[in-house]
Amino acid sequence: MTYLIRGASILGGDPTDLLLRDGVIAGIGTGLAEDAETIDATGLIALPGLVDLHTHLREPGREDAETVLTGTQAAAMGGFTAVHAMANTEPVADTAGVVEQVWRLGREAGYCDVYPIGAVTVGLGGTQLAELGAMADSAARVRVFSDDGKCVSDAVLMRRALEYVKAFDGVVAQHAQEPRLTEGAQMNEGELSGRLGLAGWPAVAEEAIIARDCLLAAHVGSRLHVCHVSTAGSVEIVRQAKEKGWNVTAEACPHHLLLTDELASTYDPIFKVNPPLRSAADVEALRAGLADGTIDIVATDHAPHPHEDKDCEWAAAAFGMLGLETALSIVQETMVDPGLLDWAGVADRLSYAPARIGRVSDHGQPIAEGAPAHLVLYDPSVRRVIDAGDSASLSRNTPYAGRELPGRVVATFLRGRATVLDGKLC
Numbered sequence: 001m002t003y004l005i006r007g008a009s010i011l012g013g014d015p016t017d018l019l020l021r022d023g024v025i026a027g028i029g030t031g032l033a034e035d036a037e038t039i040d041a042t043g044l045i046a047l048p049g050l051v052d053l054h055t056h057l058r059e060p061g062r063e064d065a066e067t068v069l070t071g072t073q074a075a076a077m078g079g080f081t082a083v084h085a086m087a088n089t090e091p092v093a094d095t096a097g098v099v100e101q102v103w104r105l106g107r108e109a110g111y112c113d114v115y116p117i118g119a120v121t122v123g124l125g126g127t128q129l130a131e132l133g134a135m136a137d138s139a140a141r142v143r144v145f146s147d148d149g150k151c152v153s154d155a156v157l158m159r160r161a162l163e164y165v166k167a168f169d170g171v172v173a174q175h176a177q178e179p180r181l182t183e184g185a186q187m188n189e190g191e192l193s194g195r196l197g198l199a200g201w202p203a204v205a206e207e208a209i210i211a212r213d214c215l216l217a218a219h220v221g222s223r224l225h226v227c228h229v230s231t232a233g234s235v236e237i238v239r240q241a242k243e244k245g246w247n248v249t250a251e252a253c254p255h256h257l258l259l260t261d262e263l264a265s266t267y268d269p270i271f272k273v274n275p276p277l278r279s280a281a282d283v284e285a286l287r288a289g290l291a292d293g294t295i296d297i298v299a300t301d302h303a304p305h306p307h308e309d310k311d312c313e314w315a316a317a318a319f320g321m322l323g324l325e326t327a328l329s330i331v332q333e334t335m336v337d338p339g340l341l342d343w344a345g346v347a348d349r350l351s352y353a354p355a356r357i358g359r360v361s362d363h364g365q366p367i368a369e370g371a372p373a374h375l376v377l378y379d380p381s382v383r384r385v386i387d388a389g390d391s392a393s394l395s396r397n398t399p400y401a402g403r404e405l406p407g408r409v410v411a412t413f414l415r416g417r418a419t420v421l422d423g424k425l426c
């Protein structure tokens with residue numbers, strides 16, 4: 001299929017035409033003529049295909065919550081062309097066999113390129129290093145390793161993992177949660193948790209692990225990535241590590257850029273997430289950190305759950321919320337519209353930088369002639385009310401239902417093939 005996109009604004013620049021042919025961007029310029037399917041992109045922003053470094057696709061094992069097919073369909077609807085699938089599946093993605101299965105399912109589905117993340121420890125058990133080398137050498141070519149959902153809290157294991165991944169330029173993505181400091185924790189620790197009678201989750205439980213891991217990464221000369229940074233103190237620690245020239249990167253999630261712990265007062269578990277929603281001051285620090293590059297990327301932590309795991313009392317409910325289909329709108333709302341980030345900055349934080357951290361060479365490239373045709377067309381001028389029932393995900397646990405958000409993904413192209421057109425799945 002050949003597409004001629006008319007009048008798109010690349011990263012917010014002057015309108016131009018884009019020709020997508022044979023999987024690549026074959027031409028950029030005004031007044032292009034070609035026998036092709038023509039798309040009127042007047043008023044639309046063209047961005048490189050988004051790359052998510054933190055997605056839970058749930059398959060294998062929890063196909064009642066999400067499958068590789070439905071998760072990548074949700075990703076395409078959100079403008080993503082590549083997602084990294086977290087390892088906390090059943091069985092855990094801790095062998096070459098499981099990561100190759102997930103990788104293959106992604107290719108068969110065809111909506112997004114799926115890059116499996118390998119577990120750091122066997123069964124996420126936190127006691128024995130998984131076969132990192134075998135996963136790196138597999139057909140899935142794993143470069144990102146994480147026990148996400150659980151913290152690699154044993155300092156010796158964390159050190160060994162950081163040392164091991166150096167051999168193939170891998171990175172350890174840490175879910176920073178000191179387990180003893182968060183036993184039974186339900187929400188951000190503060191005045192509100194005391195008032196609501198929910199066990200508090202102190203900021204220091206996240207910050208202590210991040211500080212330790214930055215020191216470990218510097219000590220062994222390896223690459224550390226910090227998942228879902230949620231506190232002002234964490235931003236400050238990452239900032240200091242970067243000032244020292246240490247190889248540390250960090251992500252923020254859309255929900256931590258928008259929502260605060262005040263929502264816990266509803267006792268609605270739709271707002272229960274790990275790490276928890278924090279204070280307004282933390283939200284402000286995250287936005288500033290993302291703007292100045294201390295926080296390298298936005299990652300969704302898309303965490304689908306069937307309603308029986310969320311539709312219960314707060315303490316019994318699962319942690320996590322959907323994120324793929326609303327990420328770009330929330331970045332517009334929290335970063336672009338207030339003037340903290342321009343569209344070139346959005347392309348960096350949601351495409352170039354996550355691809356670079358994940359060592360994905362086929363994604364996250366600037367929109368240029370000859371580049372792979374991974375592309376999003378986005379309309380920033382519309383506003384829409386989020387309806388959970390509209391989601392392409394198998395699950396419905398969006399915290400934004402009923403909320404009005406700006407922007408809409410109009411089209412997504414993966415290697416020049418439309419996965420989304422007119423805001424609908426192809």
Ligand SMILES: [Zn+2]
Nearest residue numbers: 148149175227
């Ligand atoms: Zn996590």
